[in-house]
Amino acid sequence: MMVRRFGAGPEIVWIHGLGEQSQSIDALAAHPALAGFSHTLVDLPGYGRSPWPEHPDDLEQLAARLATWIGDRRPVVIGHSMGGVLATLIAERVAVRAVVEIDANLSRGDCTFSAKVAAYTLDGFVAYGLSAMRATVYEDGRTNLPLRGYHAAMTLASPRVFHRHALDLVAMSEPETLVLRLAALRPPALFVAGVPGGICERSRELLDHHGVRWVGVEPAGHWVHLDQPDRFAAEVAGFLGELPARGGRPATRSAPSRRPPRRTTR
Numbered sequence: 001m002m003v004r005r006f007g008a009g010p011e012i013v014w015i016h017g018l019g020e021q022s023q024s025i026d027a028l029a030a031h032p033a034l035a036g037f038s039h040t041l042v043d044l045p046g047y048g049r050s051p052w053p054e055h056p057d058d059l060e061q062l063a064a065r066l067a068t069w070i071g072d073r074r075p076v077v078i079g080h081s082m083g084g085v086l087a088t089l090i091a092e093r094v095a096v097r098a099v100v101e102i103d104a105n106l107s108r109g110d111c112t113f114s115a116k117v118a119a120y121t122l123d124g125f126v127a128y129g130l131s132a133m134r135a136t137v138y139e140d141g142r143t144n145l146p147l148r149g150y151h152a153a154m155t156l157a158s159p160r161v162f163h164r165h166a167l168d169l170v171a172m173s174e175p176e177t178l179v180l181r182l183a184a185l186r187p188p189a190l191f192v193a194g195v196p197g198g199i200c201e202r203s204r205e206l207l208d209h210h211g212v213r214w215v216g217v218e219p220a221g222h223w224v225h226l227d228q229p230d231r232f233a234a235e236v237a238g239f240l241g242e243l244p245a246r247g248g249r250p251a252t253r254s255a256p257s258r259r260p261p262r263r264t265t266r
Helices: 022-029 059-070 082-091 114-118 122-143 145-154 159-173 178-183 201-209 229-241
Strands: 002-007 011-015 038-043 076-080 098-102 189-197 214-221 262-265
Touching (some): 002 022, 011 022, 011 082, 022 038, 022 145, 022 229, 059 159, 076 082, 082 098, 082 159, 082 189, 098 229, 114 122, 114 159, 122 145, 122 159, 178 189, 178 201, 189 201, 189 229, 201 214
Parallel strands (some): 011 038, 011 076, 076 098, 189 214, 214 262
Antiparallel strands (some): 002 038
16 A cells, blocks of 8 residues: 655544545645644555555455554544545544544435446446546546546556445445444544535435534535635644644644534535
8 A cells, every 4th residue: 555644743644535546635635724733645555556456355344454554543534535434434443533524425325426336347347437437527527627636546546446445335325324333433523525516415414413523615516625625624624623632732723613513614
């Protein structure tokens, strides 16, 4: 697994989404609002510059490997989309300081890309499905900057890993239990959603129903951190500023937040 690190301070581990790579997070990790942290960015196996495994792990297996890799470091784990799901699965297995999910899957309506991939057989996706998806994303990306980045990342993704993880995301989203797992975590957790183009309305209802702290940033879509980088970084920095350091003080100099469990920024 390819890993890059920079910065100094409490550690944040960043995990990218389905078909993506860590470079999609570079600008956010380097945002001035998050300058007081060290940043660890990974290209998951089969994505970006990491090797393509012959036999891909499913998401539960991958989370177990990542938890072992994290060990006793106790970082904050922040993940986008599939990476957000992995952040929760990691936090179930190893101690972390906090979890931030960025527009991660919660219900079937969030499976925008994964459902399209899962509609192919493995052989079909390897032979022609990924190429067809890349072509569609390329056309849509002519007027959508995040999709242009997604197209570039897809060219480096293993089709076998892509397909395996898409199947997992659909299977885990359909029973709507991912929100229960997020709500049950011991460390503090924040969910950041793009509004109106991110997670579906049903998923926002699930967050409210199960008392998960979440914030909607608008106008934004699935790549909320790219659509509204300053607002997103401010929300995350405020949340992280509330975390106690090992000495009992906040991890950054930010004043403790008194935000309600949910709000939408406009």
